[in-house]
Each structure stands twice: as C-alpha cells, then as structure tokens.
Amino acid sequence: xxxxxxxxxxxxxxxxxxxxxxxxxxxxxxxxxxxxxxxxxxxxxxxxxxxxxxxxxxxxxxxxxxxxxxxxxxxxxxxxxxxxxxxxxxxxxxxxxxxxxxxxxxxxxxxxxxxxxxxxxxxxxxxxxxxxxxxxxxxxxxxxxxxxxxxxxxxxxxxxxxxxxxxxxxxxxxxxxxxxxxxxxxxxxxxxxxxxxxxxxxxxxxxxxxxxxxxxxxxxxxxxxxx
Amino acid sequence: xxxxxxxxxxxxxxxxxxxxxxxxxxxxxxxxxxxxxxxxxxxxxxxxxxxxxxxxxxxxxxxxxxxxxxxxxxxxxxxxxxxxxxxxxxxxxxxxxxxxxxxxxxxxxxxxxxxxxxxxxxxxxxxxxxxxxxxxxxxxxxxxxxxxxxxxxxxxxxxxxxxxxxxxxxxxxxxxxxxxxxxxxxxxxxxxxxxxxxxxxxxxxxxxxxxxxxxxxxxxxxxxxxxxxxxxxxxxxxxxxxxxxxxxxxxxxxxxxxxxxxxxxxxxxxxxxxxxxxxxxxxxxxxxxxxxxxxxxxxxxxxxxxxxxxxxxxxxxxxxxxxxxxxxxxxxxxxxxxxxxxxxxxxxxxxxxxxxxxxxxxxxxxxxxxxxxxxxxxxxxxxxxxxxxxxxxxxxxxxxxxxxxxxxxxxxxxxxxxxxxxxxxxxxxxxxxxxxxxxxxxxxxxxxxxxxxxxxxxxxxxxxxxxxxx
Numbered sequence: 001x002x003x004x005x006x007x008x009x010x011x012x013x014x015x016x017x018x019x020x021x022x023x024x025x026x027x028x029x030x031x032x033x034x035x036x037x038x039x040x041x042x043x044x045x046x047x048x049x050x051x052x053x054x055x056x057x058x059x060x061x062x063x064x065x066x067x068x069x070x071x072x073x074x075x076x077x078x079x080x081x082x083x084x085x086x087x088x089x090x091x092x093x094x095x096x097x098x099x100x101x102x103x104x105x106x107x108x109x110x111x112x113x114x115x116x117x118x119x120x121x122x123x124x125x126x127x128x129x130x131x132x133x134x135x136x137x138x139x140x141x142x143x144x145x146x147x148x149x150x151x152x153x154x155x156x157x158x159x160x161x162x163x164x165x166x167x168x169x170x171x172x173x174x175x176x177x178x179x180x181x182x183x184x185x186x187x188x189x190x191x192x193x194x195x196x197x198x199x200x201x202x203x204x205x206x207x208x209x210x211x212x213x214x215x216x217x218x219x220x221x222x223x224x225x226x227x
Numbered sequence: 228x229x230x231x232x233x234x235x236x237x238x239x240x241x242x243x244x245x246x247x248x249x250x251x252x253x254x255x256x257x258x259x260x261x262x263x264x265x266x267x268x269x270x271x272x273x274x275x276x277x278x279x280x281x282x283x284x285x286x287x288x289x290x291x292x293x294x295x296x297x298x299x300x301x302x303x304x305x306x307x308x309x310x311x312x313x314x315x316x317x318x319x320x321x322x323x324x325x326x327x328x329x330x331x332x333x334x335x336x337x338x339x340x341x342x343x344x345x346x347x348x349x350x351x352x353x354x355x356x357x358x359x360x361x362x363x364x365x366x367x368x369x370x371x372x373x374x375x376x377x378x379x380x381x382x383x384x385x386x387x388x389x390x391x392x393x394x395x396x397x398x399x400x401x402x403x404x405x406x407x408x409x410x411x412x413x414x415x416x417x418x419x420x421x422x423x424x425x426x427x428x429x430x431x432x433x434x435x436x437x438x439x440x441x442x443x444x445x446x447x448x449x450x451x452x453x454x455x456x457x458x459x460x461x462x463x464x465x466x467x468x469x470x471x472x473x474x475x476x477x478x479x480x481x482x483x484x485x486x487x488x489x490x491x492x493x494x495x496x497x498x499x500x501x502x503x504x505x506x507x508x509x510x511x512x513x514x515x516x517x518x519x520x521x522x523x524x525x526x527x528x529x530x531x532x533x534x535x536x537x538x539x540x541x542x543x544x545x546x547x548x549x550x551x552x553x554x555x556x557x558x559x560x561x562x563x564x565x566x567x568x569x570x571x572x573x574x575x576x577x578x579x580x581x582x583x584x585x586x587x588x589x590x591x592x593x594x595x596x597x598x599x600x601x602x603x604x605x606x607x608x609x610x611x612x613x614x615x616x617x618x619x620x621x622x623x624x625x626x627x628x629x630x631x632x633x634x635x636x637x638x639x640x641x642x643x644x645x646x647x648x649x650x651x652x653x654x655x656x657x658x659x660x661x662x663x664x665x666x667x668x669x670x671x672x673x674x675x676x677x678x679x680x681x682x683x684x685x686x687x688x689x690x691x692x693x694x695x696x697x
Contacts, residue, residue: 068534073501075261082257115404115440120466120495124533167366167393168409168440171401196536196606197366214535214654 064131111139244306295511335431355627358596380427510550527564565590576660
C-alpha cells in the first residue's frame with residue numbers, strides 16, 4: 001500500500017495520493033455523491049482508510065478556517081459534513097477490519113435549552129466544532145436537561161454544550177448541572193455553556209467547566225477541555 | 228384614503244401549510260433554500276462592496292428586488308409544524324403588495340404617531356426622522372426596571388418604545404418559559420410600563436415589547452389594564468424563510484384583539500443565508516414573506532452578523548439598507564424601522580453612540596424610522612438608557628436638516644465605521660462601557676455629568692464631520 005499502489009481506472013492510473021485528493025476535493029466541493037464514489041474507489045484500491053479519514057479531517061479544518069473568514073458559509077459546511085459522514089460509512093468497515101477504531105474524535109452533544117427556540121448561535125458553534133474535528137450531535141432547540149443527559153450517555157459523549165439566548169431560559173443551564181449531580185454523572189462530562197445572556201461569571205457560579213462567548217471561543221474552550 | 232390591506236386572506240394562506248408540498252425540516256436549508264439562494268444571487272450578479280453601505284444606484288435596487296422576488300417565489304416558506312411549503316404565485320404577491328396599508332398609527336390619544344410610507348432623500352413629507360423607536364432589551368435588574376423605563380419615557384423625541392427588558396425573577400424564583408411565573412413576569416412588566424407612561428405624562432405611548440417566550444404569557448396581559456389597541460407585539464418569519472403555528476396564532480390573536488403587530492427582516496450573515504450578498508437577497512424575500520404571511524402593522528430591519536452578534540457591522544447595515552430600500556422603493560407600506568436596533572458596545576462607551584449614529588444616518592436618508600437605546604449586544608445586564616434614543620433622534624434630525632444625499636450619507640458612515648468596527652472585528656466591543664448604574668443617577672434618573680460629556684463629545688465630533696447636530 002502507500003504511494004506505490006496504483007489502480008487502473010479506465011485510461012487513468014491513480015495513486016493513493018490522487019485518490020485521497022479526489023476524496024478531499026469532494027468534501028471541499030460539498031458533494032456527498034462524489035464523496036461516496038471517491039471513498040468506494042479508494043476502498044477498492046485498498047488505500048489506507050486512516051490516512052483518508054485524517055485527510056478528510058484536515059479538509060474540514062480548512063473549511064472551518066474559511067468559514068471563520070466568511071469565505072464559506074454555514075449551509076456549505078453542513079453539506080461538507082454530510083459528505084464526510086457519507087464517506088465515513090464507506091471507510092468505517094475497513095477501519096474495523098484493521099482492528100482499529102480510527103482516530104479518536106471527542107463527542108459533543110449540543111442544544112439550546114428547554115423553552116428556548118433560538119438556534120442561530122448554537123448552529124454556528126456546532127458547525128465550528130465539527131470542522132475542528134469533534135463528532136457533534138445537535139439536539140436542536142428546546143432540549144430538556146434529561147435529554148442532554150440521556151443522549152450523552154447513549155453516545156459516550158465527552159462534552160455537553162448548552163446554549164441559552166434569553167434571561168428566562170438561562171436557569172435551565174443550572175438545571176442541567178443539577179441533573180448531572182443528581183445522577184452522580186457530573187464528573188463524567190465537561191459542560192460548556194454559552195448564548196446571548198450567559199457570562200463567564202454565570203458559568204462559574206453554576207459550576208460549568210467552560211464558557212464560550214461566541215462560536216470561535218467555544219471551539220477554543222472545547223479543545224482546552226479535552227487536552 | 229389609505230388602503231385597508233388584505234388581512235382577511237390570512238387564514239386561507241395559513242391553511243396551505245396543511246396541503247402544500249412536503250419538505251422535511253432537515254432538508255430545507257441544504258437542499259432547497261441555500262441552493263436557490265446561491266444560484267439566484269449569482270444569476271442577478273448581486274455584489275457586496277464594503278465601501279457602499281447606502282444604496283445610490285436605483286437600477287441596483289431594481290435588480291435586487293427582482294432577485295429577492297424570484298427567490299421568494301421559488302423557495303416558498305416552510306411550515307415547521309407540518310413540514311410542508313406555503314407557496315404563492317407572482318400574481319397574488321403583486322396583488323397583495325399593491326393593496327397593503329400605507330400608514331399605521333401606533334399609540335393612543337396625543338401620544339400616537341402615524342407612520343406613513345416615505346421615499347428616499349425625502350425630507351419634506353413630515354418630521355425627520357419619520358419615526359423614533361426606543362428599545363429596552365436584555366436582562367434588567369428587577370428594582371431598576373422602572374427607572375430604566377422612565378429614562379426612556381422622559382425623552383420627548385421618542386415616538387414609541389419597545390419596553391422589553393426581561394423581568395427574570397418573581398419573588399426570588401427564576402422565571403422560565405411556560406411557567407406561571409412567566410405569566411406573572413409579563414403582567415408585572417406591562418403594569419410597570421403603563422404606570423411609567425402615565426407618570427411620564429405620555430399615557431398613550433405605544434409599547435412594542437415582546438418579552439415573554441410563550442404566547443400564553445403574552446396573552447395573559449390582554450386585559451383592560453394591560454395591552455391596548457395602540458400597542459404592538461411581534462410576529463416572526465423565523466430564520467430563514469420559516470413559519471409555525473405559534474407565530475400565526477400570535478398574529479391571529481392580536482388582529483382579532485385590535486392591537487398591532489411588528490415583524491423584522493432577519494438575515495444572520497455568515498449563517499444559513501451565507502455572506503452579505505446572499506443575505507441581502509434573503510432579506511428582500513424575508514420582507515415579502517412578512518407581507519404574504521402576516522401583513523404586520525409595521526416591519527423593521529434586523530440583519531445581524533451570526534458569528535459575533537452585531538446589528539451595526541458593515542455587513543448588517545448593508546443588508547438592512549439595501550434590502551429595506553429595495554422593498555420600500557417598490558412597496559407603499561409604512562416606513563420600515565431602520566437598522567441598528569441594538570448596539571454592540573455597552574451603553575457607557577463612546578462606541579455605543581457611534582454605532583447609533585451610523586444606523587440613524589443611513590436609515591433617515593433612506594426614509595426609514597430609526598432606533599436607539601440598548602447596548603451590549605442586548606445581552607448585558609442593565610444596558611439600556613433613554614439618552615441613546617435621544618441621541619439617535621438628534622442624529623436623524625441633523626440628517627434631515629442637512630438634507631443628506633444618499634452618497635453623502637454613505638460617505639459619512641465611512642468616516643464613522645472606523646470609530647467602532649475594530650472592536651467588532653476583535654469581538655470585544657461588548658465589554659466596553661458601563662451599565663445603567665454607571666451612566667445614570669439612580670435618584671434623579673438623569674444622565675451623570677461624565678456620561679453626558681461622552682454624549683456631547685461624540686456630537687462635537689459629528690459636527691466636525693459636517694453633520695449639523697444640535
């Protein structure tokens with residue numbers, strides 16, 4: 001395997017590097033169909049699936065930087081992520097055959113707290129976490145503390161991220177911490193809070209592990225917490 | 228005789244969400260809305276120029292209008308509850324837009340104001356600016372609420388006010404949506420507001436707040452002592468191009484009660500509608516969507532940056548000014564409520580006043596109403612004061628006095644942006660400036676001398692820039 005492997009593709013001979021580039025290109029073009037086709041071609045050529053996963057992760061990181069500079073936008077990141085997930089479904093069986101689980105991606109469960117229907121800020125955080133290499137499950141708006149908890153448990157998450165935009169929904173972030181304590185699960189998860197009215201002092205007051213003032217800050221905090 | 232509008236058709240419109248084409252919530256953004264928005268923006272060659280925040284070319288506005296209309300017609304509006312699309316024909320859209328109410332009266336008695344349609348650079352059809360909206364937003368410490376509200380009601384240049392500001396605790400219990408405390412919180416807020424308006428000598432002042440999360444809490448103040456027919460409550464086209472039963476219920480309720488409704492263009496630039504050029508097309512479509520779905524009494528412009536929340540970045544004011552002008556140029560409807568609804572910087576900062584000025588200059592020149600009062604991204608505790616809305620009104624008056632052309636307004640905004648946008652880029656401007664207790668004397672409810680000096684300093688600098696502000 002490696003760079004010496006060639007695949008006959010009609011009239012085109014492609015190295016593993018070329019095939020990885022094709023896969024990366026499909027991610028950068030937000031093309032789910034092309035990503036699946038490229039992943040299948042790669043698997044058929046017996047390319048190293050870990051190398052492919054790492055390359056796709058690097059591509060998402062790059063897209064995250066472009067997103068921060070507003071060269072690429074939220075829907076495109078979502079489409080790129082869909083393309084990556086579709087390609088992963090093709091690559092994962094190969095990774096398992098190797099007896100490997102692939103590169104570790106910390107799992108994040110994110111949502112806007114119960115009663116709050118605002119999602120824009122949370123969507124930005126979710127997207128940036130994804131491009132930074134986290135495996136994100138977005139529960140959407142108005143999420144009860146128990147649902148955060150149950151989902152984190154079932155997925156084996158590392159981080160629970162709770163957003164609240166309004167003063168009247170802010171207390172639910174404290175409820176989340178109280179629920180984790182009540183279940184003796186507080187130490188199992190890192191809790192990050194954020195949203196329009198959340199502050200660093202509020203996060204400290206309720207015993208959260210981190211506070212993100214915006215999406216960029218949220219990613220930095222998440223990375224620091226999993227070091 | 229002004230048009231009566233077309234609100235009698237709304238139940239039929241809302242009925243379409245029960246039978247329209249299926250479109251899953253999870254697919255609407257990436258498979259329908261974004262591809263259409265991106266394609267149509269490219270088709271019409273819509274561009275963003277950071278040095279061109281006030282539109283000066285009417286052919287550009289015509290082009291933008293056509294792009295927004297095409298996007299609206301092709302995309303439709305998604306009902307979140309039924310996951311079906313509400314679609315319209317171009318013919319019915321034009322029919323509705325041609326028959327909208329052209330004026331709207333907010334408030335009661337001597338405190339009422341009638342907002343009419345106004346054209347761009349028109350300084351002769353009534354006072355300038357055409358309307359001045361105060362805004363109290365964000366969490367307010369319970370014992371300060373009455374004082375902050377009073378700081379607004381005592382401002383004679385303010386025409387109507389969103390007395391928002393959240394009463395977040397009742398008897399020490401945190402207020403949460405759907406709880407009985409939320410009903411109590413809204414009733415308390417409305418009672419304070421009505422009392423403040425009476426004691427401020429303006430009993431009929433329109434209250435446009437939408438504080439509670441839930442419809443039931445808002446309804447709890449539909450009482451003889453509470454909400455009256457001069458007040459206004461929100462109905463939203465949810466970001467982006469969405470509606471739901473809750474918003475429709477609000478509209479239905481306020482229409483049958485006889486009070487007013489307001490909506491806002493919501494383009495979160497950097498988020499789902501993309502960058503500024505796609506967001507401005509979305510903005511035009513958003514305004515059309517409001518008219519087709521709700522026909523609110525008045526409508527505002529509330530574009531925001533998604534990554535670091537601000538209403539006054541170049542992106543946000545570009546979307547507000549261009550989308551608003553493209554709409555108001557084609558549609559005879561009460562003057563839109565112009566951009567810069569809340570400032571990014573804290574109220575006790577110089578930057579707060581500069582942001583206010585930037586929003587007010589473009590809005591007044593384009594024939595929109597203006598707004599002011601709240602700072603700290605509307606998220607900081609006790610960051611609202613009446614001096615902000617006074618300042619906004621004075622800037623608007625000066626624009627009218629100077630009879631600024633759109634080019635002159637744009638040039639002036641270009642001089643003002645450097646006064647605050649560095650803090651937006653650094654994402655720390657919200658930390659600047661103290662809160663209401665730092666800026667106002669709590670006994671007299673007047674600006675402290677040092678705060679007043681800050682306000683005067685910015686006014687001096689504006690005069691030096693050529694704006695004849697008193």
